[in-house]
Structure formats: C-alpha cells, structure tokens
Amino acid sequence: MTEKMTLSIDGMGCSKCVEKVEKALNAIDGISGVSVNLEGKSASFELASPASRDQAVEAVEDSGYDVVG
Template identity: 45%
Template sequence: MAHETLNVDGMTCGHCVETVSKAVSSIPGVSKVDVDLEKKRVTVDFDENQTALADIKSKITDVGYEVVGA
C-alpha cells in the first residue's frame, strides 16, 4: 500500500473538494482519499498493484485541477 500527498492548484470551495475526492475514489485500488482545501493537498492511499501515482495525477487533471510540484 502506498501513501502519497499531492499539491493541487485550483481548488477553491467545498464543491472542488467533493469533485476531486469522488474522482480519485473512483480509481480501482484507491482505498482512502483526504482532500485538504486549506492546504490545497490531496492525500491518497492506494494499492500500487492496481493503480499508479501517474493515474491518480491524471484523474485530478481530467476533472480540472493542476497537480503541482511533482
């Protein structure tokens, strides 16, 4: 099980938190998602045998936000 924290730009409200959380949670292998609006961070626990960090970043980008610093 992997544990990663991503910095995400573009999140400004509760709807953003819900959008990112639902999108990342829908990825097979993701077991936990925590979106911190104030710090603009997304923490994810996932099974590396089922998904890759690149897939998680791509999903966040697909729903309209930018993963920065990684």
C-alpha cells in the same frame, strides 16, 4: 503493498472542488482513504496495485485542477 501518497493541487477554491477531486480519486481501483484538504491544497490517499500515481494525477487533472510538484 500500499503506499501513502499526497498530491499538491492548484485551483481548488470551494467544497464542490473538494468533492470533485475526492470523487475522481475514489473512482480509481486501488486508491483508498482519500482525504482532500482545501486549505492545504492537497489530496492524501493510499495507493495500491493496480493504481498508479500517474492515474491519480490524471484523474485530478481531468477534474479541472492542476497537480503541482
């Protein structure tokens, strides 16, 4: 089962930031359709097993950004 998810991300300031977040999320098995919005400060994607929201949050935070909310 696939779940659509959006994370609010603080700290992104340029297109390189967007690329880092996209790369981090795309590296997780079970995450697809990643779309990072710089102006909206968010990342949207589809989450399926075996991936979890916690893994996505950890990947974003390991890239140097904060997930809020």
